Amino acid sequence: MFNTDDSSNVHVRLDKWLWAARFFKTRSLAAEAVDGGKVDLGGERAKRSRVVAVGDVITIRRPPFSQTVVVRGVSGTRGSGTAAATLWEETAESRQARELLAFQLKNASTLTFDTGGRPTKRDRREIQRVRNKWP
Helix, strand or coil: CCECCCCCCCCEEHHHHHHHCCCCCCHHHHHHHHHCCCEEECCEECCCCCEECCCCEEEEEECCEEEEEEECCECCCCCCHHHHHHHEEECHHHHHHHHHHHHHHHCCCCCCCCCCCCCCHHHHHHHHHHHHHCC
16 A cells, blocks of 8 residues: 555655654644644754655654654555554654653643632732742
């Protein structure tokens, strides 16, 4: 279904490859991310028309996560998720950093206020005083 042969002369644009590899739901979202500087190709900011080749290293930043992937196949058509997963491979460092951040976000404490209702005038003044002290 997908062309993963290294010797072929398939030319696929970066935005189209990101869409085909299912990093973005639509091609326009992929193009917007590339134009916005959220995607690097080979450590440099890339244009959406840049041609992707097997072996290229792509960094994709979708806050709060960042992924570094190596291109393993080239395709300009969007297929199933299992087929799209054969187009790229995430680096071990990227996977570890992403899993660590996911764990930290999952286990982060949340701010809760148990005052029992709306803040009183005195409480609001105290909140305002704290906010002005620490911008």
